[in-house]
Amino acid sequence: MxxxxxxxxxxxxxxxxxxxxxxxxxxxxxxxxxxxxxxxLVISFAERGTYGGIVWSFSLTNYLDLLHPLYAxxxxxxxxxxxxxTVLCLIMGFPLAYYIARTTPRRQGILLLLVMIPFWTNxxxxxxxxxxxxxxxxxxxxxxxxxxxxxxxxxxxxxxxxVVIGLVYxxxxxxxxxxxxxxxxxxxxxxxxxxxxxxxxxxVLWRIIVPLARPGIIAGCLLVFIPSLGAxxxxxxxxxxxxxxxxxxxxxEFLVARDWPLGxxxxxxxxxxxxxxxxxxxxxxxxxxxxxxxx
Amino acid sequence: xxxxxASIDIASLVKRHGATLAVDHVSLTxxxxxxxxxxxxxxxxKTSVLRxxxxxETPDEGTIRIDGRSxxxxxxxxxxxxxxxxxxxxxxxxxxxENVAFGPTMQGASRADITSRxxxxxxxxxxxxxxxxxxxxxxxxxxxxxxxxxxxxxRPSVLLLDEPLSALDQQLRQEMQVELKSxxxxxxxxxxxxxxxxEEALTMSDRVAVMHQGRVLQVGSPQDLYEAPGSAFVARFxxxxxxxxxIVRRIDGERAIVQSPECIGEIQIVLPMHLPIQVGSPVxxxxxxxxxxxxxxxxxxxxxxxxxxxxxxVLYSGSDRRYLVRxxxxxxxxxxxxxxxxxxxGLVPGDNLSVRWQISxxxxxxx
Numbered sequence: 001m002x003x004x005x006x007x008x009x010x011x012x013x014x015x016x017x018x019x020x021x022x023x024x025x026x027x028x029x030x031x032x033x034x035x036x037x038x039x040x041l042v043i044s045f046a047e048r049g050t051y052g053g054i055v056w057s058f059s060l061t062n063y064l065d066l067l068h069p070l071y072a073x074x075x076x077x078x079x080x081x082x083x084x085x086t087v088l089c090l091i092m093g094f095p096l097a098y099y100i101a102r103t104t105p106r107r108q109g110i111l112l113l114l115v116m117i118p119f120w121t122n123x124x125x126x127x128x129x130x131x132x133x134x135x136x137x138x139x140x141x142x143x144x145x146x147x148x149x150x151x152x153x154x155x156x157x158x159x160x161x162x163v164v165i166g167l168v169y170x171x172x173x174x175x176x177x178x179x180x181x182x183x184x185x186x187x188x189x190x191x192x193x194x195x196x197x198x199x200x201x202x203x204v205l206w207r208i209i210v211p212l213a214r215p216g217i218i219a220g221c222l223l224v225f226i227p228s229l230g231a232x233x234x235x236x237x238x239x240x241x242x243x244x245x246x247x248x249x250x251x252x253e254f255l256v257a258r259d260w261p262l263g264x265x266x267x268x269x270x271x272x273x274x275x276x277x278x279x280x281x282x283x284x285x286x287x288x289x290x291x292x293x294x295x
Numbered sequence: 296x297x298x299x300x301a302s303i304d305i306a307s308l309v310k311r312h313g314a315t316l317a318v319d320h321v322s323l324t325x326x327x328x329x330x331x332x333x334x335x336x337x338x339x340x341k342t343s344v345l346r347x348x349x350x351x352e353t354p355d356e357g358t359i360r361i362d363g364r365s366x367x368x369x370x371x372x373x374x375x376x377x378x379x380x381x382x383x384x385x386x387x388x389x390x391x392x393e394n395v396a397f398g399p400t401m402q403g404a405s406r407a408d409i410t411s412r413x414x415x416x417x418x419x420x421x422x423x424x425x426x427x428x429x430x431x432x433x434x435x436x437x438x439x440x441x442x443x444x445x446x447x448x449x450r451p452s453v454l455l456l457d458e459p460l461s462a463l464d465q466q467l468r469q470e471m472q473v474e475l476k477s478x479x480x481x482x483x484x485x486x487x488x489x490x491x492x493x494e495e496a497l498t499m500s501d502r503v504a505v506m507h508q509g510r511v512l513q514v515g516s517p518q519d520l521y522e523a524p525g526s527a528f529v530a531r532f533x534x535x536x537x538x539x540x541x542i543v544r545r546i547d548g549e550r551a552i553v554q555s556p557e558c559i560g561e562i563q564i565v566l567p568m569h570l571p572i573q574v575g576s577p578v579x580x581x582x583x584x585x586x587x588x589x590x591x592x593x594x595x596x597x598x599x600x601x602x603x604x605x606x607x608x609v610l611y612s613g614s615d616r617r618y619l620v621r622x623x624x625x626x627x628x629x630x631x632x633x634x635x636x637x638x639x640x641g642l643v644p645g646d647n648l649s650v651r652w653q654i655s656x657x658x659x660x661x662x
Contacts, residue, residue, distance in 0.1 A: 187384065193380055194401075195372050196350075211388045212388060
């Protein structure tokens with residue numbers, strides 16, 4: 001990979017790539033990302049006032065409170081739901097992305113548009129639509145009853161199942177798009193070469209396509225897993241009181257319990273957890289020594 | 296009737312791409328162990344033929360037999376052939392050794408067997424020292440060798456090569472021509488090579504099929520094709536060819552006199568046996584540049600034909616000089632003179648002279 005001479009580096013100082021191009025992005029991120037984040041970090045070490053304000057004194061109480069098994073359970077549940085969501089998105093997204101990557105350019109455009117069309121409508125509205133579908137006397141139950149496939153309506157709404165359905169629905173495009181990009185770059189002749197060398201369809205998939213699409217698979221999984229883990233709208237509306245995720249917990253602490261310091265502490269912990277997870281994933285992704293380190 | 300000694304037996308193969316015939320009733324037989332080339336310009340249908348042999352494309356008509364076995368409905372992974380791709384198609388995430396081991400692994404060979412076969416194949420292409428490298432860390436020529444080893448390790452009945460040397464630079468290409476030929480001899484395997492490069496085809500092949508617009512125009516040894524082209528297309532495509540179109544004026548036994556409206560003078564030709572040529576028939580006379588002689592004297596050697604010409608351009612190319620001589624307003628011939636003593640005869644553009652050749656060196660085609 002690094003074998004090519006650093007031709008780009010010589011050009012880096014040329015007027016074509018001046019540093020001030022970074023300006024707007026840096027300013028935006030600095031003001032609206034770094035500053036609030038630092039605030040959250042500072043608040044997480046403060047204490048809650050009696051009536052919900054912030055008492056500016058340094059303490060670790062919030063973090064010690066988080067050792068309570070209740071929080072671990074909520075985090076565990078969140079990780080589980082996010083993981084199930086990611087796996088389902090991958091299973092459904094991969095064949096779809098593969099098809100789009102291999103079809104004619106015309107059809108590619110149409111299919112990619114269809115994948116992205118849901119974004120044209122507000123996510124909240126779409127989630128309400130799912131409530132309408134999943135309700136006890138909702139669309140799905142009515143249909144199944146009419147078809148005689150069930151005798152009594154099943155309780156779908158306000159369950160972990162409903163949350164996963166909602167999350168998969170919401171984040172599937174985030175899986176499909178990076179997978180599509182990665183799969184489209186897999187040279188077709190490599191597939192032919194493997195086929196010519198006696199590989200069955202499965203062998204072509206597992207030994208050629210999947211390894212080569214790995215960056216896309218990892219990107220897709222991260223793009224689905226991370227927002228799923230912190231989701232609060234979907235579990236709030238579709239999961240109800242029965243399935244609380246970390247996102248709901250944070251929202252609850254900030255808005256309902258008015259315990260900003262504890263909410264901030266949970267936020268920081270979640271962020272740390274996600275960062276650790278990403279590190280581990282990216283490390284696992286690049287750990288095939290022959291792929292990157294060989295030079 | 297199936298020829299049992301044939302590696303490949305193709306009968307009236309047809310492939311349509313939309314309304315056009317990409318491959319138009321191609322029939323070929325390649326004996327076992329032969330180095331066979333499909334030569335033609337791009338779009339001649341040669342790659343289509345190759346891909347149909349490999350199994351990536353399905354013929355619309357006709358049959359392909361490999362080792363006497365019909366290949367109908369046999370997918371590429373069950374055919375006893377392997378293809379060396381033009382782009383090499385090496386698996387970028389696997390080392391050289393893993394690339395080469397891919398075929399035997401897929402066929403379920405034992406680990407020990409795979410190891411020894413991979414070593415043998417890499418030895419054959421002289422790449423044993425680089426087996427732990429990734430394809431991206433190899434030069435173009437080395438990648439080409441890996442692609443060869445990856446195919447040959449499977450001991451295919453037929454090795455298919457799609458423009459094998461097109462991605463290499465000139466010098467490497469010439470080295471690899473020799474190399475390919477000797478690898479073929481060592482592997483004792485039938486090679487079918489697709490190329491648009493005539494020199495490549497002539498140097499490496501036992502026999503060559505010249506293809507044009509989906510059809511096979513002529514099949515023969517390189518020498519046959521060069522010295523006895525069956526059509527003007529073959530003559531032009533293989534090497535440089537000087538042409539003169541004319542009308543037969545008189546026939547005198549085995550010989551005939553041809554006059555061309557394009558230049559002054561008459562020439563004598565030997566009538567080809569297989570062509571129905573009569574007085575008044577239009578013919579094309581072809582002569583290779585190295586068979587021509589330039590002379591400023593009037594004296595003619597016996598059996599020599601000559602036409603008056605003037606020097607248009609002199610091109611120096613090291614081992615020889617190329618003269619472009621004008622015989623008429625629209626006729627410019629290429630003359631190649633070795634750069635020895637006789638080559639330094641100091642001809643300059645504008646000189647009047649005569650172009651001469653032995654009567655037996657002219658190839659006659661009927662229009």
